[in-house]
Amino acid sequence: EPEVTQTPSHQVTQMGQEVILRCVPISNHLYFYWYRQILGQKVEFLVSFYNNEISEKSEIFDDQFSVERPDGSNFTLKIRSTKLEDSAMYFCASSESETENTGELFFGEGSRLTVL
Amino acid sequence: EDQVTQSPEALRLQEGESSSLNCSYTVSGLRGLFWYRQDPGKGPEFLFTLYSAGEEKEKERLKATLTKKESFLHITAPKPEDSATYLCAVQTWMDSSYKLIFGSGTRLLVRP
Numbered sequence: 001e002p003e004v005t006q007t008p009s010h011q012v013t014q015m016g017q018e019v020i021l022r023c024v025p026i027s028n029h030l031y032f033y034w035y036r037q038i039l040g041q042k043v044e045f046l047v048s049f050y051n052n053e054i055s056e057k058s059e060i061f062d063d064q065f066s067v068e069r070p071d072g073s074n075f076t077l078k079i080r081s082t083k084l085e086d087s088a089m090y091f092c093a094s095s096e097s098e099t100e101n102t103g104e105l106f107f108g109e110g111s112r113l114t115v116l
Numbered sequence: 117e118d119q120v121t122q123s124p125e126a127l128r129l130q131e132g133e134s135s136s137l138n139c140s141y142t143v144s145g146l147r148g149l150f151w152y153r154q155d156p157g158k159g160p161e162f163l164f165t166l167y168s169a170g171e172e173k174e175k176e177r178l179k180a181t182l183t184k185k186e187s188f189l190h191i192t193a194p195k196p197e198d199s200a201t202y203l204c205a206v207q208t209w210m211d212s213s214y215k216l217i218f219g220s221g222t223r224l225l226v227r228p
């Protein structure tokens with residue numbers, strides 16, 4: 001069964017360092033997303049990406065964050081200068097379509113980021 | 117403001133004891149309501165999407181229903197392997213993509 005894969009599964013970094021989280025979406029999917037979940041809290045939307053550009057972003061997704069699809073398979077989330085409050089599980093997700101009612105959103109297993 | 121509220125926060129059942137989880141929502145215009153299962157340290161696993169009031173979907177021991185104000189996830193004769201956190205999320209017509217608004221989840225524990 002096709003799946004969304006994420007690397008690394010866990011990253012520990014020092015405050016102020018740059019972090020790149022990587023995702024390989026399902027191959028025929030066209031829409032890509034990042035969500036995050038701070039420990040014990042709700043899953044929160046960060047950003048959606050389609051046709052090589054951001055289609056929507058939340059208030060959380062400030063100038064410290066950026067996304068990129070550097071090649072035909074990878075989708076990355078970069079945090080330029082990490083803060084303690086960036087510690088969370090980051091989930092990549094992908095979907096085949098945006099508007100069709102049969103659309104499903106598939107999540108990866110997550111990358112746990114710990115900022116010290 | 118769009119909101120999703122799930123209840124109860126936690127539920128303990130004996131194996132075989134059927135029950136229901138509730139997801140109530142207040143949104144500007146519901147485009148779809150999603151149910152996911154999440155195991156500890158894992159990503160949400162898609163279960164169902166419901167689009168209109170009166171719609172029902174089933175998968176094994178799970179059945180999801182939708183009204184104009186809430187959704188229920190019915191679990192019939194649960195087994196210990198059904199233990200997980202069940203997440204409800206909504207997608208609204210105000211948003212152009214899969215920007216899902218999640219509830220806090222219901223932690224289900226099924227004891228043998």
